[in-house]
Amino acid sequence: MRRALERHGGTVEKFIGDAVVGVFGVPELHEDDALQAVRAAVAMCRQAELLDHELSERLGVRVAVRIGVNTGEVMVSGHGAQVRVNGEMVNVAARLQQTAAPGQIVIGGATRALVSGAVLLEPLAPKQLAGKSTPVPAWLVRDVDPDAGGIQRRMTAPLVAREAELRFLRGNFDHLRDSRMARIVTVYGEPGIGKSRLAHEFLGWAQSYAKVFTGRCPPFSQGVALGPLLGTLAELARGEQVEPGLRAAAEALGDGAVDHTADDVLWAARRLFEVAAAECPLILVLDDMQWAKPLLLAVIGQLAHSLRDVPVMLLCLTRLELLDSRPTWSGGILSAASALLAPLDREAAESLARSQFDVVLLGAGSAExxxxxxxxxxxxxxxTRAACVAQACSIQRLDIARREFVFEAVAGQGEDSMIGRRYPSDRGIAGWTLLSRQSIVVDDVSVEPSFAKDVAESTGYVPRSIVAFPLIKDDAPVGVMEVLDYELDEERGIGCLEFVAPFAGQASIVLQLVERDRTVGEAVEADAELRELAALTSAFSALSEEKRQTAVRLLRLIRELM
Structure with missing residues (x-):
């Protein structure tokens, strides 16, 4: 069990009788800790199955494990082998484990959100766990993709303001085709800046002229150091032109059937690349090179040297951390090139946002x-109302000056008559929620002292149950969200309270924007010059991209004249 945890980047926190507590992301956090925890759990179950088979045949003894996985914040004490973790997240993981049947892995909602793209899951009925007032969503792990990364990268967004970088990659590939010489090209950039998206665009063009292979470096010491390269060699070995002896040697390397040295891998790689590149150029993409082992970095550098007369592009995608561990990366290789992806400027970022979301990016306070x-x-x-199968959901803004709640959004009961209605902010469950800054679930309002029946009657609907959330932004109260007469959505397996919380967070942000719009709007109405400025802002936002750029140039000229 310890080996399975450590092989996937985990640490054994402690043994408690026949239980093992493993932690991931302590002391060093990785973006795919949740996925690696699930992979470790699957490996532990499979190892237990093998042990069970062996012991049942030899001694008639049966062995099985059941595992719970949860993700969240913990309190950490100690260091090294003495590290200890505590907190609600740990308790929930233990309770989930207790609900699992022998041989099962049960995970919580936060873990599911982080691994759903790489793990086959089966939703379970919400679990009533000790110490939890509401049922906890849970999923059963059925299988895990061994090759999926921890972050699912979307390639559907358009490539914006990366024309120069795309020309850089295409130019290097054209040079490779013309010279028939290998090139090692490195693209540096911060996480999420678009390295993979740029490579995807380039490969979409290049695959008409070359064969493409990919490899990825995991963020810790899982597998063999040369794994990202060995996978490609195994693919190349299946080519029709590969001699049987070379194919057998490459397959043995990939399967780990024989011990091998870096020289063995270099020999096989050069031979296989030579054979495959005789038909057309090759591109090998190595992603997340900041996590590559020193041996892999050394082999890639030597491979670039040895393939000088073979048309192979080694495209390395990496964060800048690579230069911390390998400051001389690709130095001394004549056919090496590199590019750094800078953040998008404001205009390009807004253009990208418009292409992905149905939103209008306008000046603050405009009517639109x-x-x-x-x-x-x-x-x-x-x-929120639909997800909770509720009779109504309302979002109420706090008018601090008048000490009143104002209905800003209503769905369900009262949606045609309640918008704009007000009542004192110190009344009812909403008033208690805002004062205490605590969410509350009231299953029966008739026995709740803070329930104000007269306020409910004034709205035309008196509920039986209420869930209320305080809306807080920048540590200041901005309003309250209430869900009336809700039910559990059994199909989704999510309780109302846990499901509504993130929507309440979104409502807090938007409600603050609504208040800002109202304040600025009042100022604009009182000032003729501001009204004119607002009209210009609205007109500018409606321009086409070409006219917008012309308007920006004109405004810059006006600023210079002023």
Whole structure:
């Protein structure tokens, strides 16, 4: 069990009788800790199955494990072998483990959100766990993709403002085709800046002229150091032109059937690349090179030297951390090139946002902006009501000056009459929620002292149950969200309280924007010059991209004249 945990980047926190507590992301955090925890759990179950088979045949003894996996914040004490973790997340993991049958792995909602793209899951009925007031969502692990990364990268967004970098990659490939010489090209960039998206665009063009192979370096010491390269060699070995002896040697390397040295891998790689590149150029993409082992970095550098007369592009995608561990990376290789991806400027970022989301990016306080924010707030209320199978959901803004709640969005009961209605902010469950800054679940309002029946009657609907969330932004109260007469959505397996919490967080943000729109709107109405400026802002936002650029140049000229 310890080996399975450590092989996937985990640490044994402690043994308690026949239980093992493993932690991931302590002391060093990785972006795929949740996925590696699930992989370790699967490996432990499979190891237990082998042990069970052996012991049952030899001694008639049966062995099985059951595992719970949960993700969240913990309190950490100690260091090294003495590290200890405590907190609610640890308790929930233990309770999930207790609900699993022998041989099963049960995971919580936060873990599921992080691994769903790489793990086959089966939803379970929400679990009523000790110490939890509401049922906890849970999923059963059925299988895990051994090759999937921890972050699912989306390649559907358009490539924006990367024309120069794309020309750089295409130019290097054209040089490789013309010279028939290998090139090692490194693209540096911060996480999420678009390295993979740029490579995807380039490969979409290049695959018409070359064969493409890919490899990825895991973020810790899982597997063999040369694993990302050995996988490609195994693919190349299946080519029709490969001699049987070379194919057998490459397959033995990939399977780990024989012990091998770096020289063995270099010999096989050069031979296989030579054979495959005789038909057309090759491109080998190595992602996440910041996590490559020193041996792999050394072999890739030597391979680039040895393939000088073979048309192979080694495209390495990496964060800048690679230069911390290998400051001379690709130095001394004549056919090496590199590029650094800089963050998108504001205009390019807005263009990308428009292509991905149905939003309008306008100046603060414009009428269009206010309408967009109110539509978004209403959408949050409607989605929350539908998800909770509730009779109503309302989002109420706190008017601090008048000490009143104002209904800004209503879905369900009262949606046609309640918008704009007010009542004192110190009344009812909403008032208690805002004062205490605590969410509350009231299953029966008739026995709840803070329930204000007269306020409910004034709305035309008196609920039986209420869930209320305080809406807090920048540590300041901005309002309250209430869900009336909710039910558990059994199909989704998610309790109302746990499902609504993230929507309440979104409502807090949008409600603050609505308040800003209202404040700025009042100022604009009182000032003729501000009204003119708002009109210009609205007109500017509606321009086409070409006209917008012309308008920006004109504004810059005006600024210079001023």
């Amino acid at each position: 902006n206010g309408r967009a924010h109110r539509l978004l707030l209403q959408s949050i209320a409607e989605t």
